[in-house]
Amino acid sequence: MSFQLKILGSNSATPAYGRHHTAQLLNVQNHYFLIDCGEATQIQLSRYKCKTQRINHIFISHLHGDHYLGLMGLIFTMHLMGRQADLHIFGQKGLEEIIVTQLKYSGTVLNYTIIFRELNPALSEILFEDEWVEVKSFPLNHRIPCSGFIIKEKPKPYRIDKEKLPPNLSLVNIARLKKGEDIYDDQGNLVYKNRDLTLPPRKSRSYAYCSDTKYDETIIHYIKNVDLLYHEATFLLEREQWAEQTFHSTTEQAARIALLAEAKQLIIGHFSARYKDLTPFLTEARHIFNNTLLATEGEAIDVPDL
Known part of the structure; x- marks a missing residue:
């Protein structure tokens, strides 16, 4: 069964050099989870032939615009395409008000129901589970309330x-x-x-998403032994002090978290628009954690169950 991550957007703050705001689509056994929804997410979904109407759960890590400004466009498009199924949205306090306000002043009554759940950024909580998969949140250390997400398959049958x-x-x-x-x-x-x-049962796979955060080892016990880890790496090592001041991470800091968490593979992204060439990001991260990939838009990362 599938466990595939599709990178839709990989940049921070402003789009640059063909890179878009943060968004990812995770397919776990035909559960389609959209994780963050920056500007142009619906365009990226279309470009990479993703099954938009099969997305039933959207997880928004925090309310900086580069992580949610594509959400309303996607909501309206789903409506115009005749969606009927409920849409579950998980986000920080204030996101529901943003959605309701825009629907109100556009005079829009959706064909479908949005079921909103407010995250508690100070806690780790189960957000969704069924017989196959579980999604949990965990706290991240950012300038405003921010949550990470970990998606795990449940134990499989013999x-x-x-x-x-x-x-x-x-x-x-x-x-x-x-x-x-x-x-x-x-x-x-x-x-x-x-x-x-x-x-023996096939391997139960896991993915952890660490959105905007400064270097913080307290997250390690939430993501220990994860198969695939995404951790923001907004800056190269030379700007470590600036990363600290802005509550972001560097390449080496992301790699160190992956090493301490004993992750199997690391993806780094949320690149600052100051950088055109991303090769140094990979070089610096691999100096600490060799099995590192860049979050490259359009690429799909499969996690095997062997």
């Missing part, structure tokens, strides 16, 4: 080893095997050991 499966085993017993249980007869006697008929 896989049936078809070559060893006895003939005529009932569907009930097969379901028990998938749960990791042994098979007993009606008298309570062990008939089959689970380990003899199954293969």
